[in-house]
Amino acid sequence: MKRLLASVLLLAALFLPATGFAAPVLDATPRIAVMSAYAPELVVLLAATTDKQTHSINGIDFTTGTLGGKKVVLVLSGISMVNAAMTTQMLLDRFEVRALLFSGVAGGVDGGLHIGDVAVPGRWGQYLETHIVRQTADGSLAPVPWASLPYPPMGVFQPSNAYVRRDGKAEPERKFWFAVDPALLALAERLVPTVALDRCAANKTCLEATPKGVVGGDAVSGPAFMDNAAWRDYLSRTMQARVVDMETAAVALVAEQNHLPFIAFRSVSDLAGADPDTNRINTFLGLAASNAAKVVTRFLAEMPLVERKS
Template sequence: MKAFNVQLVGAMLALSAAVHAAPVLDAAPRTAVVSAFGPEETLLLNQAVDKREYRVNGVRFTTAQLEGRPVLLFMSGVSMSNAAMNAQLALDRFNVSRIVFSGIAGGVDDRLRIGDVAVPRRWGNYAEAIYARETAPGRYAPPPYADPAARAHYGMIHPRDVKLATADGGSETRFWFEVDPELLRLAKNLPADTLRGCDAAQRCLSAPPRIVAGGNGLSGPIFMDNAGYRDYLAKTYQAQVVDMETAAVAQVAHANRVPFIAFRSLSDLAGGSEHANEMDTFMQIAADNAANTVRGLLRALKP
């Protein structure tokens, strides 16, 4: 009877493992092309061939050929949690050789213009923070474990690094997650002649758009449209752009040791303009420019 029980328990454990295992849906090595904006994904899907669609937890993943390269196309979803979750889903269920993120962003660096495509060399989560206790009007006391010398605070908001596990069972603490140096090298040499200056309604940019590689990108689960906080991000982090997803995907790529890069085209100035936020006016131009730059990178990759 004991032997039977052992065999039964073993069989149940094996069945449980089989039920909960995440089978690889496609074994071919592919570049994951992640879109943050629906019309942008549509543009890439319309240019792709040999498409096959999969659904995982309601998320659509499409294997295809784009610019002659095998790709996996999917949406990040809005904000940090969705982006991290869907990126890890892709890595678990497909054979992803690199991750290329494409989307729109708010400009933080005053040298950048709407329509430009920023390709930062590293990304960080500016919303990872301690909201400190107010001890007197306008005075805030962070807890003892906070590092007051790390970065300047913004009122009660004291930024901090993120702690994550390492492959050897240890941990590390960091703020920045670097993009792949070889992908960044390719991005620096991409031509800007595929970038659009006007949309179908003939709404046009004030100057020809550019591809600007290097510098710092920031992400957080916040739609940024505040001039004061924008200035703080520019001074504290020397940031070029801010968005709501990229740093989360950069962290997932780092944890999985997968090469990563992101192209973010400016749809607005994150609160830095004199008038209302420009995103609704220029987001299609920005999305198209980011997507076209991704296509240029795919063409530059070795077959």
């Protein structure tokens, strides 16, 4: 009987929902989080950070320290949307984050942007939050009846609004765009165009023109490396996207859900399908990542330590 009771209690512990569980807070110091997708984007920022201490959770390193005169926590989101969303929530659960900055590279979509330029968009959307829709006998498309469709399709790919849960509402909100924090964007508008950016990569390959910082407009993210001229044209015409990447819109959604001020700095490493020969990310990744890091470091030095929104 005792053995049977022990087995029942063990099964209950395994399968009944846990109560009162909370992720352990690893550092209670108010900090600004700085996130990049993968190592080449974060290396310059890590090198410039002092008083470093690393906390490792499930293979993810969170590094606390001081950068640009501010207390920070730096982390790699991992590549693509699921990793980015997961890591962002882990970060917010375990550190006292007051604002979140993303530093990295992107594909240039806007014809006015060039490799090495740093874009700071005002809002982000998930262009591959999508329905792959049915084609009827006459070739027309037949979206599912419950579809929430903000934009016309690209072939059979029909962009959809994301589902966003809200306090006190039984049904999720459907929305496409997630805005960055207006106060941080205002600071970027004043500051970013004044930052001197590099024109030559470490391999001595130089750009024809000196890169610039551009603030405002729209950008999109999706779980695919985008290197296709037709899709680039579609994102430019349909959504007026300036850049495209694989993480930022997911981070923006998590930040909004947690009432956290957020902004992203993405430097153009390639032209997302419009490069004249082959995709140039391998040539200009280091230059683009360094330019984004320069802007972020200067931005950190100027920004106040903001209060979390309630």
